[in-house]
Amino acid sequence: MAIGGFLFSLLVSTSTLAEPPSTAQQPLLMQLTEVKLSKALPVLQQLETSTGADMMVLFKTMLAGKLYYVKEDRSLIVVSKEAGETRYSDLFSAEPRHDLSKKQVKKIKVNNKLRGYLRESIARMQLHHTDPEVRVEAVRSLFSDLDKPTIELIRTARLDEQSRSVQAVMDVALALYRVKHAEDATERLEGVNALQGSLEPEVRNQLTLLVANDPARSVRKAAQKGLDKIAQQAEMYGFINQLFFGLSLGSVLLLAAIGLAITFGVMGVINMAHGEMIMLGAYTTYVVQLLLPEMIEYSLWISVPLAFLVSGLAGVLLERLVIRHLHGRPLETLLATFGISLILQQLVRTVFSPLNRQVATPEWMSGSIEINPLLSLTLNRLYIIAFALLVFMLLLLVLKKTSLGLNVRAVSQNRNMAKAMGIRTDRVDAMTFGLGSGIAGIAGVALSQLTNVGPNLGQAYIIDSFMVVVFGGVGNLWGTLVAAFTLGIANKFLEPVTGAVLASILVLVFIILFIQKRPKGLFPQKGRAAE
Amino acid sequence: MSTLLQNVFGNAKGFARLNGESKVAPFVVLLLVVTVLASACNLLLPQDSIFYVSTYTITLLGKYLCYAMLALAVDVIWGFCGILSLGHGAFFALGGYAMGMYLMRQIGDRGVYGNPELPDFMVFLSWNELPWFWQGMDQFWLAMLMVLLVPGLLAYVFGWLAFRSRVTGVYLSIMTQALTYALLLSFFRNEMGFGGNNGLTDFKDILGFDLQSDNTRVTLFIITALMLSGLLVLSKKIMQTRFGKVVVAIRDGESRARFIGYRTENYKVWLFVYSAMIAGIAGALYVPQVGIINPGEFSPINSIEIVIWVAVGGRGTLVGAVIGAILVNYAKTKFTAIMPDGWLFALGAMFVLVTLYLPKGLMGLWSQFKGEQAVAPTPVNPPNETSASHNPEEGRA
């Protein structure tokens, strides 16, 4: 299992002191600062093969877009931003250059072509990296461009290679090359056999080519066998992948709906401003990152409790100022809270501008876990699935085990009796509403990692949230859980067949029909309604 | 023109006799007088006269009246039967699309591609023939039938499913919202064959009359006013029959109404259908006047806005809904011109303040001031509605 964010593993702080460039390298480096973007490739190629200083640091810095030069003497420097402060340091000696300012330096530009080259070139250099995982990635990134010199490099590296996993990918690379270039059919057949079991896309493509073009029948047959195996695997992993997508969408729906399950399900109050509570949570994350720019990595941990407080408070205020006065008039509550949602949206537009605000994703949530070449799970989605389940469990605990939970359940069952027992129902109402809204705020933090943080964020989720709660059965948290995941998975399995738009329409229509068949949802609460 | 005037006044007197005591009659008279005056001032006066009413104003007024009709549709079911539909924009838009399809077919070969059969958007989607649901829409009578039938049928099917399974209160509201949302998504799809996001536009003429001429515009405006008046009076009459009484009874105590032998779901379905048809007519009149119909009309927020028009005017009063629609839209026109950003604040505040402090709307204020008793519902909602959304059994499991 290797972390898929290869780029990032490459970028972890540029290595230690390197020796200064040789005399052969000096003019090339100078050239690099002068040539046009389109002419830079040959210069880099010469640099890679040149002897002298290790060019790894140059390539890495350039790939990261941090390579600059001083206008005056055309010396190369690294410009990095740490904690909001720009730092300048010499490329090769890594010594800080305090004398420089923004005006004196100029960026050395990179484009996609160069980036592609740089990445490969770094991979070639990294065939001897100390970390076997880096070596695996290095070999794999060379798959698509196996030429003779590269193969020679790999072949040499293979001789000293100790790690099993690295050996395996190197063998795949060698076999790929053999299959492609060997004149002799038996040699190609051997190559094909060596490729069996590998799920790499390049292997599949190569096998497909062989099946279509190879003159030798035996090779074609073996290749076909390999392809069939891959196809079988691909189908299974594709299914798992879709399941994961469905769970991920389900967890988003769960997060968005679970606060509503409390305010609507338990309290019976319809809150059209629920989406805006989610929005407030997302904006809280934005503000936290704005105020603490050097703590992006931890910002989410700060945002979660803060968003709970902000949205919770907003919820309590909303309950005290509006909803309390409309008790027992659900339709009016619906309209008033809709008005509130309009006001909140416009407020955010006025305060934060109507533009979407970007919330940065911490490193630990970026990238994906690659299980194998056919299946990788994105980290942010994984975290959010886990987070949604955690929030759900916590909420269950709060409702079952705390006195607030007891009061909430008492009030929702029989308000007058609870009142008679000395429960301060109005306070419980406000607290419940605060709890539901607070959870919406937490959902906002999670959503800020997936989608745009803008004034319309809440609106996008409100109808879906209601659908989930109603589908699951009002007043039943487990129902909400099941409904959210059911809808998420159904949506994702429909999507490849029907397209995204039709999938959401079909799911909507299904719920509309379902509710008319079973008005109380999947898990209805049976009982004699108190008249 | 003069016969038209006579007809209008003649009718108005007739109505006034029929409902001597109600507010509908004086309002209808006022409405028709304003209509006739505005039309005359547009057609008969020279442009530089200070009493000249510009065509712009006529179209604007026409649009308000269409909205008023839509508000009337919502009032009929919400004010009198307690069914809060947050999806009435869907019926409005469907009526509009039916009319739009007719107008599209009238373009004939005057479209940019000069295709005599296919509307322009189908040509550039490379469709070769008209989809089945576009067949015959060049016939005015069929299109008008569709204006009534399509919203009516959708309302019937939806209502039949919903009311028979006793989906009520906020559930129903959310379902209607989901319905219009699903339609919004569908109509955005180009494969649906309704022009996708762009909708239907660039209309040329209706029944052979040039849509861009002042005469046609004024006629459309007058037809709208007449239709609105007619529907107001008809709705009033319906609400005065025993049917109307049953409807109000359902609003205030549905289960009780059932226990005295009324199949409430049938009443609700037919009222819903009636209301959807009014909305469809409103949409059909709206489209030729504003010149475009697109999926934006399906957006849930539009439908919720209709409800606030009714709430501002006073629900359960018919006239109130009409006045509310005209006032709020007039305010919107003026307000957005001065402070574009402020409108949503104002609209939001309106929702909150009206529900909190003015549950009977402006008409309620008016009656209070006149010391009358309104037919408007009491602010306390019927018990069955509360129990529908409030589940007392939670936690027993």
Added chain:
Amino acid sequence: MSLLDTTREVMRRDQVWPFLQDDTATVDISHQVLLYVEGLNLSFDGFKALNDLNLYINDGELRCLIGANGAGKTTLMDVITGKTQCDSGTVYFGQSLNLLEKDEAEIAQLGIGRKFQKPTVFEAHTVMDNLELSLKSNKSVIPTLLATLTGEEYDQMDQVLETIGLKGERMMLAGSLSHGQKQWLEIGMLLMANPRLLLVDEPVAGMTVQEGERTAELLTSLAGERTVVVVEHDMEFVRSIARTVTVLHQGSVLAEGSMDEIQNNPDVIEVYLGEAP
């Protein structure tokens, strides 16, 4: 209903096919019994509200149902009037009308009227309109739309107004009546419908003693011509009207008989009267 049940229903020998049956079929009381309730079971989330309940009401009888809270009285009424579906059992109106397959409106049209615990009248309507709505008439949509009051119906309304003592309030909105007046109005609405069977849930709750006496008088006078089932907590009231009393306990019939028999029944004393003599 499963296919098997449907088939059985169609093949039953004691009736013609349901779709051929006339909806407004008259009630067949050839055996003097108006209402058969047999083997009713109903549970809410494991709580047995009705437990194998059997009850027979004779035509023209005045029957009182008593029982502690949760004994199943109101639930029983809910099942009879079609408000609640039972898990198993049968309810027949007369010999041939299966009430379980009918909904509230149909049951009401068959002539079963119900009065609720809390008075429920249409508050936004006048007293007259309330009565008009309750008239025994064709209650489907189109006839209702075209309906007008006939002279006879006016007379009937006047009569009922007289009976319930709301003549002076006929044009008042029902919402502005007092609690007792609403109770009476509701009874008046029942009378307008001219029902065969009246189910009355706690009619004297919230009434003064005099009003209660008048109610008792009214209910007694109705019996004979109509059948009346009364649920009541007020034992004095029950004693004053009852001929036969049925005691419900935990969803089934505990005892049945005259008031005296009931009062001396050891089971009843133990579970009910023992607590509230």
Added chain:
Amino acid sequence: MKIKHLVTGIALSMGATVFSVSAIAADTIKVGVLHSLSGTMAISETTLKDTVLMMVEEQNKKGGLLGKKLEAVVVDPASNWPLFAEKGRELLTQEKVDVIFGSWTSVSRKSVLPVLEELNGLMFYPVQYEGEESSKNVFYTGAAPNQQAIPAVNYLKDDLGVERWVLAGTDYVYPRTTNKILEAYLKANGVAEEDIMINYTPFGHSDWQSIVSDIKKFGSEGKKTAVVSTINGDANIPFYKELGNQGISAEDIPVVAFSVGEEELSGLDTKPLVGHLAAWNYFQSVESDANTDFIAKWKAFTGNPKRVTNDPMEATYIGFKMWTQAVEKAGTTDVDSVEQAMIGQETENLTGGMAYMNKNHHLSKPVLIGEIQEDGQFEVVWETEGLVAGDAWSDFLPGSKDLMADWTAPISCGNYNVVTKTCSGQTY
């Protein structure tokens, strides 16, 4: 009593509108601005409103036009399409403006178009669009598909060696048409059916998992793959984020977008976007005197040193310049004269060179391709040799390949069929 007053007040104020006397002001030339200032499109359109205001102010500093001052009349159609027609009518009949700068979305243009034609107004439309239109009353200063999409595809094909194509778009008319044109174009260039994948998503789509995974699978089949994105607005950021998270870099599968510009990128975390491409006629990063000057003026006008400029702004700028030139040439603001004077006008592009107004009311402009940089700016990686003339009717659509627009005599037609030699349908 209050109510009565209220009612009278309302009646009076309504009457006032109804019978308002439209002042005929002869001493100014009125410039109508028809851009949404509220609603979903306000984000983009407010910038263009400010651009027009800036241009008006500048023109007035230079002494106005024909000796008269310019006066901007701003209305707000609130991102509501039917309101564009209504407000357009208001501008033309109530305010009696001489020209309108306005609209962003296609549907808003389609909505106002009949009004313009009915009242013989003049509008400048500054946004890239799907083509398939040429009205006598509209000048299109944004890019037609052949000025954005086709050059971008050429770049990918020729310079990056792309062989497999994903055409991903939001489901509305611009992506639909553009993708249709591209599909036809690619097939004409020998790309096989199975090497083209077309995908549409709804507005504001945010869950891109399945689609990105499909793209990944599609792109892993051996041939160099690129995504041509006509994804609109809000949906973009989640799309690029998902690409990044699933480990697709710009080198593996580059995305070239037609709706992502400086304005959309400003203030965003551009990390997942770096290296992806956009095709426009203008980038803020292009170094030229005119551009530097324009950017400085813009920052001064808005009072915000961080404000960025973008392509539709340049299109507005060019349109405005050309209009003033045409008015001066015609010596009047009369729509018919100005319309004829417009054709053949030349104005300096902000990126250097001259823009030229063709007979079909579309511009000839250069086309640039830029790579997104970390600072939200674009690095130009490619540009067309010389100017590309905007094509109102695509040659790659079966319905329109025989059509052309020419607003000069003797043809004077927006959709002239060169085969049948007729001007189809047009009633004006």
